Each structure stands twice: as structure tokens, then as C-alpha cells.
Amino acid sequence: MTDTGRPHPADEGGEVSAADRAVEQVFREERGRLLASLVGRFGDLDLAEEVASEAVEAALRHWPVDGVPARPGAWLLTTARRKAVDRLRRDQTYATRLAVLQAEADRAAPAPPADTTRDLPDERLQLFFTCAHPALAEDARGALVLRCLAGLTTPEVARAYLMPTATMAQRIVRAKKKIREARVPFRVPGPDELPRRLPGVLQVLYSIFTEGYAASAGPRLQRLDLAEEAIRLTRLLHRLLPTEREVTGLLALMLLVHARRAARTGPDGALVLLADQDRSRWDRPMIEEGLALVPRALAPGPPGPYGVQAAIAALHDEATDPADTDWPQIVALYDVLLAIAPSPVVALNRAVAVALRDGPAAGLALLDALADEPRLRGHHPYAAARAELLHLLGRRAEAVVAYRAALALAGTAPERAHLRRRLDAALAAGDAPCS
Known part of the structure; x- marks a missing residue:
């Protein structure tokens, strides 16, 4: 056992x-x-x-x-x-x-009676909110959700959070003790409390999915088991809260992104960028399922961040060719997202979308405006995006510096291999120093 x-x-x-x-x-x-x-x-x-x-x-x-x-x-x-x-x-x-x-x-x-097939939606929903209670540390919430609702073992949860098993075991024990000693209620929040508590539950699920979609470290780019567990749990939450638009939006986002999983790496596990992916390998039934959810996530009312991100993912998935991507609409959606859920990562993604709409110089200007953002200093996609735009603009010496910065920060082997190839291409161009 x-x-x-x-x-x-x-x-x-x-x-x-x-x-x-x-x-x-x-x-x-x-x-x-x-x-x-x-x-x-x-x-x-x-x-x-x-x-x-x-x-x-x-x-x-x-x-x-x-x-x-x-x-x-x-x-x-x-x-x-x-x-x-x-x-x-x-x-x-x-x-x-x-x-x-x-x-x-x-x-x-x-x-x-013991042989009943009665569903227990309220109790499962109660377990969601207990494991993701704001009284617990953020990583403890995710660990408990993976442990109790996804059924991962403690070593599996430890691998998900890139920490030793003994450390994760202690963290789980402390989280359970906190639940017991703080008398965290085993209940679904009331109508007045649910809007405040639900985002924390969704953030836990999204964090699990993100680690599965783009692993923070290790030999593989994707950890499909984690991504699929996150989708399974979000499906469950969607069945329990079918009228919550942000639950619908998160499920749609996960499906539309995960549908590209087979095309994101080559036969040898190498990273394949979105523009270079074989779109015939995308999971069309999963895309159709996600697309059907997007209108419900964007139903009348204030837009939510997961619904807006799902709409962005839908525009990518609907494009049959990279050239057909509706970049003006994607930039407009990032404008909405930046207004309702501002973050440096959203600003980074918007800058890349602007570069693809208006050209690399426009995107680079936006990226350079984020240079002093501390949360992007250890975020390798920021350095990688700058490197690509600098390379496109012919500023190869600067591109080499940025590629090296991204290479030093990248956590997975496929990302490092991709950045090494791009760095070698910049060096081979002749304008960059070789040391």
C-alpha cells in the first residue's frame, strides 16, 4: 500500500x-x-x-x-x-x-443504505474548500488538494513542489494540524463568503495545472499526470458549481491549452514553439469542448481573469495557421486582463502579443519598460522573449547576453536545449562576441 x-x-x-x-x-x-x-x-x-x-x-x-x-x-x-x-x-x-x-x-x-449510488456533491465541495482554506499557506493548500482530492502520494506531491519527501510530509502534517487546531470549518462557504474564497480554490487548481503544462524543473517540459489531475479536479468542481463563470473559464482554459500537449514537444522531447507546432496533432475534441465553454465563461457580467485567458487560448486554437492568428483581438483581451488582474507576467505576455501585431521594436519597448520588475528577474521567459526580439532586430550582441541570462534561469532540460540552440544561432550570425 x-x-x-x-x-x-x-x-x-x-x-x-x-x-x-x-x-x-x-x-x-x-x-x-x-x-x-x-x-x-x-x-x-x-x-x-x-x-x-x-x-x-x-x-x-x-x-x-x-x-x-x-x-x-x-x-x-x-x-x-x-x-x-x-x-x-x-x-x-x-x-x-x-x-x-x-x-x-x-x-x-x-x-x-450502504448500497446507495447517491452522489455527495456538497461533501466533496466542502473538502475542496477545507483543503484550500486561506488559513493555510499557499503551497500547503495545493499539497492538500493533490494529496486528498487527487490521491497523489506524499512523494508524488513532493516531486510536484520540487522538495524532499520528508519536507513535504512535515508540511502536510502541519497543514492538517492547522486545520484541526484552528477549527477550520468543513463546509461550503455561504453566498456572502463564496466570492472571496473561490478564487483561492481556483488558484490552487491553476497552479497544479501550470506545473503540469510547463514544469519548473526536470528532464521533461510537461508533466502530463499533474495537468490531467488538475483538469479532472476542475471538472469535478465545475459539476459542483456549474453556474460559477470563473470555474467554467478555468476549465475552458485548461482544456484549450492541454489540447496542444502532443505538439509541444518533438519525438525526442525537444521543445516546439507554438508557431512551429504541427496543428494536426492538436486534440480537436478537447478544443471543441473548451470552445463550447468560453461563451458561458464570458456571459454577461464583469469578466473574470480565467474567462479572459480562455478566450485568448481559444483564438490561438481557432487559428489553422500561425499567420491566421488574430493578434489585434489577443492584444485587446490582454488589455482587459491587465485591467482586471494586473501582473508582470500578464504584461510580459501582452508585450509579446504586441510584438507579433506591431513588430519586434514595439514589443521590445514594452519589455524594456518591465526591466526593473523584481518578479521578472528570475523568470526565464522574460529574458528569452527579449533575446528573440533583439535577435529579430539584428542586435545580436545584446541578444546573446539575454539568451545567456535565460539559459541560466531555465529549469527544464528541453527549455535549456532550445535556448542553447538559439544562443548558438546568435553567435553564428557573426555580430556577437564569442566569449
Whole structure:
């Protein structure tokens, strides 16, 4: 078993049985629902994870013998609840809590039968908001979402955040302790609080997707597992909050960007820029799904940043050829985005769009105006964009300096290889110094 209770694909040297595969599939699909129900019932995230793990272990023992039950998710939930009650009864520390929980359960409506297929949207939504509560540090929120809702193990979460497993384990423990000691409520925020809390949840999901779309370090440009987990979780949130335009916008943005995944790298894993991508490799069904969501994200009302970014991604995906890209409209959308969600990265992206609309000199002037922005000093796309525009303008000596700066900051091997090729091209042009 993994540290989250997920079954290993096979025992050492063995093969995966049908029952093992069933447990893996059910646990992956039902994890959020299972944990949400357990936390809602017992109010303890650690306890919920432990008894969920024990329920999976029980399934691995019983299902190969008795067969996979008709409603495996309900079987896991019933088993986990029983184990939680047994554990609380054995632990005197929890005796009073159990009595209170039982009293609350007795006052509530009768529980549905164990074989029910009833969905639990409110409880899963509650788990979203608990894991992404503003009382927690930003990276702790993302870690808990990956751990509890996506079902990643602690080592997997640690890799997502580029830190040692022991450090991430401590961070997760501290986050759970914070939830327990600060009495973070396990509930969906009310109508007055939801607009303030929802952006934090969306930011967690977007951060996970961004690391999957463009890894911050490592041998690969993309981490498709993280991107796909972020999309899966955002789909879930969209089902739970279908009228929230920014949830719709974030899902549309993720789909429209992720649809290009196969064309973003070559057969050897090399980076392929958007203008050079083979657009026949883009995922057309995913693009169509994303395009259908954009109008709903931009429904009447003040525009949201995810909806505007989705509209920008849609214009890229609708262009059958780089020359057909509607750069004037993209710049106009960046103007809107800069007004509602100003940031140096938005300003950087707008500058690049202006360069493609009005020429490299116009874009470079905007980039140079951002030179003193501290948040861009360690951001290699800024140096890379300056290098490209300088190169296009024939200022190759300056381009070499900028390429070297970008190369020193790039985190993944494909990005470094691409920048090295561009640097070599600038040096080979003859105007740049060779040292």
C-alpha cells in the first residue's frame, strides 16, 4: 500500500489481478467522495485517510475471494465508517467526541443504505474548500488538494513542489494540524463568503495545472499526470458549481491549452514553439469542448481573469495557421486582463502579443519598460522573449547576453536545449562576441 492507501499495481514480481485493478480504479474515482464523507462524519482528516487506507486493504483481501461488489464505492465507504467507529471506541481520547458525533447523527436524517449510488456533491465541495482554506499557506493548500482530492502520494506531491519527501510530509502534517487546531470549518462557504474564497480554490487548481503544462524543473517540459489531475479536479468542481463563470473559464482554459500537449514537444522531447507546432496533432475534441465553454465563461457580467485567458487560448486554437492568428483581438483581451488582474507576467505576455501585431521594436519597448520588475528577474521567459526580439532586430550582441541570462534561469532540460540552440544561432550570425 502507498501512504495514501492507494494499492500498488502489483506485488513484487507479481502480476496485477482483476481485483487489484478494480480497487485501484474505484479508489481513484471515489477517493474524494470517500474522504469527504468520512471527514464530514468524523471531522478528522487524518482519521479519514487512515480508515480509507484500511478499507482499501480490506478490499484487496476480500474482493479476490468474494468478487467485486456491485457498488464498490459504497462498500469502501461502509467499511471505512465501521473501522473509524471501532478505532474511536478503542481510543479513550476520542470517547467524548464519538458520543457527540453519535448524538448529532441521531438528530440527523436516517443515513441511506450502504448500497446507495447517491452522489455527495456538497461533501466533496466542502473538502475542496477545507483543503484550500486561506488559513493555510499557499503551497500547503495545493499539497492538500493533490494529496486528498487527487490521491497523489506524499512523494508524488513532493516531486510536484520540487522538495524532499520528508519536507513535504512535515508540511502536510502541519497543514492538517492547522486545520484541526484552528477549527477550520468543513463546509461550503455561504453566498456572502463564496466570492472571496473561490478564487483561492481556483488558484490552487491553476497552479497544479501550470506545473503540469510547463514544469519548473526536470528532464521533461510537461508533466502530463499533474495537468490531467488538475483538469479532472476542475471538472469535478465545475459539476459542483456549474453556474460559477470563473470555474467554467478555468476549465475552458485548461482544456484549450492541454489540447496542444502532443505538439509541444518533438519525438525526442525537444521543445516546439507554438508557431512551429504541427496543428494536426492538436486534440480537436478537447478544443471543441473548451470552445463550447468560453461563451458561458464570458456571459454577461464583469469578466473574470480565467474567462479572459480562455478566450485568448481559444483564438490561438481557432487559428489553422500561425499567420491566421488574430493578434489585434489577443492584444485587446490582454488589455482587459491587465485591467482586471494586473501582473508582470500578464504584461510580459501582452508585450509579446504586441510584438507579433506591431513588430519586434514595439514589443521590445514594452519589455524594456518591465526591466526593473523584481518578479521578472528570475523568470526565464522574460529574458528569452527579449533575446528573440533583439535577435529579430539584428542586435545580436545584446541578444546573446539575454539568451545567456535565460539559459541560466531555465529549469527544464528541453527549455535549456532550445535556448542553447538559439544562443548558438546568435553567435553564428557573426555580430556577437564569442566569449
